Amino acid sequence: MSKKADTGAGDMTxxxxxxxxxxxxxxxxxxxxxxTAAQADRLVGEGLAGADARKWHYAVLVALQExxxxxxxxxxxxxxxxxxxxxxxxxxxxxxxxxxxxxxPADRRRNVITITTQGRRHAQxxxxxLAGVQDQLLAPLSPAERTQLTSLLARILDHHAQAAxxxxxxxxx
Amino acid sequence: MSKKADTGAGDMTxxxxxxxxxxxxxxxxxxxxxxTAAQADRLVGEGLAGADARKWHYAVLVALQExxxxxxxxxxxxxxxxxxxxxxxxxxxxxxxxxxxxxxPADRRRNVITITTQGRRHAQxxxxxLAGVQDQLLAPLSPAERTQLTSLLARILDHHAQAAxxxxxxxxx
DNA sequence: CCATAAACGTTTGTCTCACCAACGAAATGT
DNA sequence: ACATTTCGTTGGTGAGACAAACGTTTATGG
Numbered sequence: 001m002s003k004k005a006d007t008g009a010g011d012m013t014x015x016x017x018x019x020x021x022x023x024x025x026x027x028x029x030x031x032x033x034x035x036t037a038a039q040a041d042r043l044v045g046e047g048l049a050g051a052d053a054r055k056w057h058y059a060v061l062v063a064l065q066e067x068x069x070x071x072x073x074x075x076x077x078x079x080x081x082x083x084x085x086x087x088x089x090x091x092x093x094x095x096x097x098x099x100x101x102x103x104x105p106a107d108r109r110r111n112v113i114t115i116t117t118q119g120r121r122h123a124q125x126x127x128x129x130l131a132g133v134q135d136q137l138l139a140p141l142s143p144a145e146r147t148q149l150t151s152l153l154a155r156i157l158d159h160h161a162q163a164a165x166x167x168x169x170x171x172x173x
Numbered sequence: 174m175s176k177k178a179d180t181g182a183g184d185m186t187x188x189x190x191x192x193x194x195x196x197x198x199x200x201x202x203x204x205x206x207x208x209t210a211a212q213a214d215r216l217v218g219e220g221l222a223g224a225d226a227r228k229w230h231y232a233v234l235v236a237l238q239e240x241x242x243x244x245x246x247x248x249x250x251x252x253x254x255x256x257x258x259x260x261x262x263x264x265x266x267x268x269x270x271x272x273x274x275x276x277x278p279a280d281r282r283r284n285v286i287t288i289t290t291q292g293r294r295h296a297q298x299x300x301x302x303l304a305g306v307q308d309q310l311l312a313p314l315s316p317a318e319r320t321q322l323t324s325l326l327a328r329i330l331d332h333h334a335q336a337a338x339x340x341x342x343x344x345x346x
Numbered sequence: 347c348c349a350t351a352a353a354c355g356t357t358t359g360t361c362t363c364a365c366c367a368a369c370g371a372a373a374t375g376t
Numbered sequence: 377a378c379a380t381t382t383c384g385t386t387g388g389t390g391a392g393a394c395a396a397a398c399g400t401t402t403a404t405g406g
Contacts, residue, residue, distance in 0.1 A: 032326040037210030
């Protein structure tokens with residue numbers, strides 16, 4: 001996962017700063033967001049790789065811990081992983097004994113995925129690991145600033161999530 | 174650029190460690206960053222697509238405007254685009270008449286890429302377009318909050334950029 | 347009841363994107 | 377002069393997001 005470079009790599013030496021617009025080009029929020037997210041992704045990826053895990057492993061384990069055993073289809077909806085790709089994730093988790101895949105007797109189309117005790121331990125490890133990564137990522141920020149950042153991001157996400165709802169789910173649909 | 178206004182009054186959700194970890198899983202900064210950046214990327218991508226452009230088109234045009242004509246290799250270093258991929262970008266920009274590719278008489282290995290008047294106009298269009306996208310992206314935030322966000326992100330990026338320098342470039346290298 | 351439709355897990359394929367390898371052409375260093 | 381390096385270009389790799397289609401099983405509706 002250490003393959004994200006970025007579209008930046010420039011230094012801030014904009015000697016031609018005659019305009020606010022010119023200075024703003026480098027500091028476009030969308031750009032800063034992209035770069036920062038890339039950095040975060042790199043750190044997370046490396047951290048998880050060191051624990052023989054990936055992003056989706058963690059997502060599945062968390063989903064299972066939060067809402068209990070579920071079919072792959074349900075898990076796919078809850079985590080956002082495409083059901084095609086989820087197969088491999090479950091395979092890998094099962095290989096490591098973090099999860100069990102059993103046919104559902106009540107509906108023989110489904111597989112019931114259950115987290116194991118070992119899986120819970122693993123998830124706990126990853127929790128700590130990821131907390132450490134957040135700390136590393138946000139190192140230059142004070143606790144108050146970190147809260148600010150997450151709050152701002154959450155508000156942006158919320159805004160667009162609701163906007164998306166109005167478009168498709170519709171106000172009267 | 175004063176980096177911090179007073180960071181005091183963010184809404185403190187809680188200070189409890191263990192519960193915050195559980196509740197924080199959903200709110201992991203790295204996750205929020207990823208989602209927000211994805212949203213930003215989508216908006217930017219759609220916006221640019223509507224103007225028959227892509228991210229790297231803009232990056233190249235900006236680089237050319239800022240530092241004048243350059244070879245593809247130089248352009249590659251300045252934008253972070255791999256020189257392999259840059260070929261296609263220049264092709265597309267040249268097709269649209271936004272850029273001109275001419276052999277360098279002084280060094281016949283090089284191509285000198287020059288932005289055209291049309292390219293400048295195009296870049297200006299994209300500037301406005303992207304400004305609009307930023308506005309759309311940050312819609313729920315006040316101007317002060319937007320500045321806060323970009324400042325926080327810039328500080329994070331700066332921190333990690335310098336950390337990377339120490340690792341490879343080295344203080345004494 | 348039975349036929350049709352839908353949901354499930356899986357395999358396979360497509361598309362994009364960052365990245366690398368190697369090539370011929372041309373310049374540079376020794 | 378020769379080896380080394382740089383440049384533009386082509387082609388390919390590997391990962392990730394997504395879609396299509398298939399066999400199996402369950403639900404639906406005449």
